[in-house]
Amino acid sequence: MAKRPTVYDVAARAGVSIATVSFTFSQPHKVRPATREAVEEAARALGYLPSASARGLASGKTGAIGLFSFAYYARERGLQPDSQTPFGDEANEDFRMFPLYHDEVQRGVQVECWRRGYVLMVGDAKGAAGEADLAGIAGRVDGLAVFPNTVPDDVLMRISRRIPVVELSIPINNTGLHGVSVDNEGGMAELTGHLVEVHGLRDIAFVGPKGFPDKEHRFSGYAGAMVAAGLPLRTVDTAPIGHLADFAASTVAEFVAAGKLPQALVCSTDEEALAYMDALAAAGIDVPGQIAVTGFDGLVAGLVNRPSLTTVRQPLVELGRAGASILIDQVAKPGKGAVTRQLPVKLMIRESCGCQAQPGNQVR
Amino acid sequence: MAKRPTVYDVAARAGVSIATVSFTFSQPHKVRPATREAVEEAARALGYLPSASARGLASGKTGAIGLFSFAYYARERGLQPDSQTPFGDEANEDFRMFPLYHDEVQRGVQVECWRRGYVLMVGDAKGAAGEADLAGIAGRVDGLAVFPNTVPDDVLMRISRRIPVVELSIPINNTGLHGVSVDNEGGMAELTGHLVEVHGLRDIAFVGPKGFPDKEHRFSGYAGAMVAAGLPLRTVDTAPIGHLADFAASTVAEFVAAGKLPQALVCSTDEEALAYMDALAAAGIDVPGQIAVTGFDGLVAGLVNRPSLTTVRQPLVELGRAGASILIDQVAKPGKGAVTRQLPVKLMIRESCGCQAQPGNQVR
DNA sequence: GTGCGAAATCTATGCGCTTTAATCGCTGAG
DNA sequence: CTCAGCGATTAAAGCGCATAGATTTCGCAC
Numbered sequence: 001m002a003k004r005p006t007v008y009d010v011a012a013r014a015g016v017s018i019a020t021v022s023f024t025f026s027q028p029h030k031v032r033p034a035t036r037e038a039v040e041e042a043a044r045a046l047g048y049l050p051s052a053s054a055r056g057l058a059s060g061k062t063g064a065i066g067l068f069s070f071a072y073y074a075r076e077r078g079l080q081p082d083s084q085t086p087f088g089d090e091a092n093e094d095f096r097m098f099p100l101y102h103d104e105v106q107r108g109v110q111v112e113c114w115r116r117g118y119v120l121m122v123g124d125a126k127g128a129a130g131e132a133d134l135a136g137i138a139g140r141v142d143g144l145a146v147f148p149n150t151v152p153d154d155v156l157m158r159i160s161r162r163i164p165v166v167e168l169s170i171p172i173n174n175t176g177l178h179g180v181s182v183d184n185e186g187g188m189a190e191l192t193g194h195l196v197e198v199h200g201l202r203d204i205a206f207v208g209p210k211g212f213p214d215k216e217h218r219f220s221g222y223a224g225a226m227v228a229a230g231l232p233l234r235t236v237d238t239a240p241i242g243h244l245a246d247f248a249a250s251t252v253a254e255f256v257a258a259g260k261l262p263q264a265l266v267c268s269t270d271e272e273a274l275a276y277m278d279a280l281a282a283a284g285i286d287v288p289g290q291i292a293v294t295g296f297d298g299l300v301a302g303l304v305n306r307p308s309l310t311t312v313r314q315p316l317v318e319l320g321r322a323g324a325s326i327l328i329d330q331v332a333k334p335g336k337g338a339v340t341r342q343l344p345v346k347l348m349i350r351e352s353c354g355c356q357a358q359p360g361n362q363v364r
Numbered sequence: 365m366a367k368r369p370t371v372y373d374v375a376a377r378a379g380v381s382i383a384t385v386s387f388t389f390s391q392p393h394k395v396r397p398a399t400r401e402a403v404e405e406a407a408r409a410l411g412y413l414p415s416a417s418a419r420g421l422a423s424g425k426t427g428a429i430g431l432f433s434f435a436y437y438a439r440e441r442g443l444q445p446d447s448q449t450p451f452g453d454e455a456n457e458d459f460r461m462f463p464l465y466h467d468e469v470q471r472g473v474q475v476e477c478w479r480r481g482y483v484l485m486v487g488d489a490k491g492a493a494g495e496a497d498l499a500g501i502a503g504r505v506d507g508l509a510v511f512p513n514t515v516p517d518d519v520l521m522r523i524s525r526r527i528p529v530v531e532l533s534i535p536i537n538n539t540g541l542h543g544v545s546v547d548n549e550g551g552m553a554e555l556t557g558h559l560v561e562v563h564g565l566r567d568i569a570f571v572g573p574k575g576f577p578d579k580e581h582r583f584s585g586y587a588g589a590m591v592a593a594g595l596p597l598r599t600v601d602t603a604p605i606g607h608l609a610d611f612a613a614s615t616v617a618e619f620v621a622a623g624k625l626p627q628a629l630v631c632s633t634d635e636e637a638l639a640y641m642d643a644l645a646a647a648g649i650d651v652p653g654q655i656a657v658t659g660f661d662g663l664v665a666g667l668v669n670r671p672s673l674t675t676v677r678q679p680l681v682e683l684g685r686a687g688a689s690i691l692i693d694q695v696a697k698p699g700k701g702a703v704t705r706q707l708p709v710k711l712m713i714r715e716s717c718g719c720q721a722q723p724g725n726q727v728r
Numbered sequence: 729g730t731g732c733g734a735a736a737t738c739t740a741t742g743c744g745c746t747t748t749a750a751t752c753g754c755t756g757a758g
Numbered sequence: 759c760t761c762a763g764c765g766a767t768t769a770a771a772g773c774g775c776a777t778a779g780a781t782t783t784c785g786c787a788c
Binding site for chain 4: 745
């Protein structure tokens with residue numbers, strides 16, 4: 001590559017000063033049409049491309065929104081950048097790998113950035129999300145969106161002192177960060193209610209990890225509905241996502257061995273639900289015939305699955321858009337407090353709960 | 365937001381020079397452990413975040429790969445940033461809108477960037493992809509990936525004089541740009557052969573637009589297979605993607621009116637195929653009973669559709685990865701000529717051609 | 729205690745652009 | 759014919775960091 005031409009080269013060729021070149025691009029109306037054209041002509045002839053780095057340095061703005069995204073997916077599964085793990089086409093069932101939760105949210109962020117004239121910077125930690133990784137992206141954006149549990153809180157707080165930070169899909173909290181969330185509790189309560197009231201189930205177990213605020217809220221929704229119906233709670237531990245399949249298989253085996261198969265498995269995520277459905281199928285147990293299984297998220301994979309997965313659909317794209325929107329607003333006019341929004345969810349009744357698939361429910 | 369602390373602030377607090385601060389982050393091993401810790405402590409206390417802009421300016425590298433992505437989707441459909449068009453959750457069948465072709469390719473680019481330690485900059489034109497839009501992203505990356513027909517050739521050529529540019533999924537050509545493509549011709553020939561040999565169809569029409577190199581190659585594949593079988597060619601024009609539904613409906617109406625319904629519609633993309641299947645269903649024509657329909661791409665939407673869509677699956681994620689890989693290689697060691705790669709495709713026999721759905725073919 | 733090479737640190741400069749303040753050139757009023 | 763007034767243009771000062779080259783400090787042998 002030839003040396004990139006700079007404002008100096010353009011200025012020299014056009015016979016003006018670099019300031020005029022700069023104005024030509026940033027404040028065209030302040031430049032006489034004749035000189036403007038001369039500058040543009042020179043720029044074109046030279047193949048001039050303004051350096052965003054220099055621009056950002058001088059102006060203090062980057063015009064970019066950052067998203068710490070893929071790391072979310074990878075870290076949860078223990079994937080390494082140098083691994084040979086298939087990330088798409090190679091996998092036989094890659095609609096189980098893509099698009100997942102964060103892919104849809106990312107799309108939302110991307111759409112909103114597009115609409116507001118920002119570019120999206122997608123950064124990812126190479127190992128545990130340390131500060132060094134984040135610096136690479138936090139240092140070059142005007143605002144940062146992150147998924148919960150991907151970045152240590154103290155690092156996040158530090159960053160938020162410099163640029164607005166929004167947590168995507170985290171319950172309202174007291175961290176002082178901006179945040180967008182969904183009605184986890186209400187959605188799960190409604191879903192549980194469906195199993196109790198429509199299907200008359202009583203022995204309903206909740207499957208989900210501890211320690212994740214959003215999952216805890218889903219549990220609350222489940223618990224509330226069960227208690228309200230006078231039914232006993234029952235919980236099943238879950239493994240890290242990377243080991244869902246093995247864990248689900250052994251759990252199912254235990255159920256069978258103990259002869260204590262619940263009537264329904266209310267999972268905290270679609271991914272868990274699908275893993276359990278696989279395990280149940282492998283064990284020769286019919287879903288929804290012998291046991292109902294439900295998820296939470298509304299991924300494509302649940303729609304493609306047979307039986308299709310009854311679940312609670314989160315407005316994932318909207319979630320991303322709302323997050324990006326908050327950031328961009330904050331960049332334009334920094335507010336004092338944390339901005340938070342909660343979005344509604346939608347119950348998607350499909351086959352895995354025992355209902356017949358409805359055309360209207362085929363959609364996600 | 366408080367003024368962001370700089371190397372100077374950190375240096376002052378740690379009692380060292382800014383060079384040492386810089387080294388501490390870039391060449392830690394060249395700094396004595398004691399001073400390194402002092403610097404890190406100061407940085408932590410101050411909430412220091414290195415400015416990527418300044419870094420990029422000084423070093424001449426940005427560590428970012430750019431992708432001109434969403435614009436591709438939007439422009440083809442005539443969507444505007446300020447429009448109220450639903451971009452996801454709102455749509456009843458958004459698996460028809462996401463993930464599409466470019467979404468999967470983008471994922472590939474993103475994965476490869478992650479593995480190679482780059483960040484991804486997703487930029488989008490706000491209107492026609494003019495130079496101004498591109499400058500915003502081309503100026504801040506070390507390499508740029510674009511979809512065909514999204515950026516005027518001359519602009520692309522200009523940019524490619526400064527940074528490596530790769531065209532995603534464009535047949536090998538003479539533009540001198542790097543490129544990745546798939547075996548469009550071979551895949552379509554194989555698919556057409558399937559319809560002829562397995563299903564014994566003779567009146568097979570090709571549906572696809574003119575003027576797009578990759579689509580032309582698909583046509584060649586279709587034509588080659590037909591000629592080889594001694595069958596006549598038949599083509600159907602298509603409308604811009606944004607008007608696919610209306611156009612497909614009127615075309616189907618013409619077929620019916622003229623009583624000349626082909627035995628099969630070989631479409632150049634899955635999106636076209638789905639539009640025609642919708643139109644055929646609306647006209648009360650059974651697929652694949654009365655007419656077979658096939659696509660090309662291997663989108664999720666085709667898998668979810670009933671009947672599921674027989675198609676040719678492109679390795680989209682791999683396509684994106686290959687593109688990013690070429691760019692990153694070129695950044696590291698600029699080569700002289702254009703690098704090109706062609707990837708294989710895979711025939712996915714599903715229901716819309718008249719075959720029974722096979723478990724193995726359910727996958728995409 | 730000295731001397732020396734290596735390691736650590738610092739000084740100084742420039743990356744390409746934005747932006748403020750100052751200068752220039754022109755117009756029209758006096 | 760002069761000069762205030764105004765728009766167009768420019769000079770100059772950074773923005774925050776990397777890095778070559780200069781300088782200081784360190785570790786160690788004598």
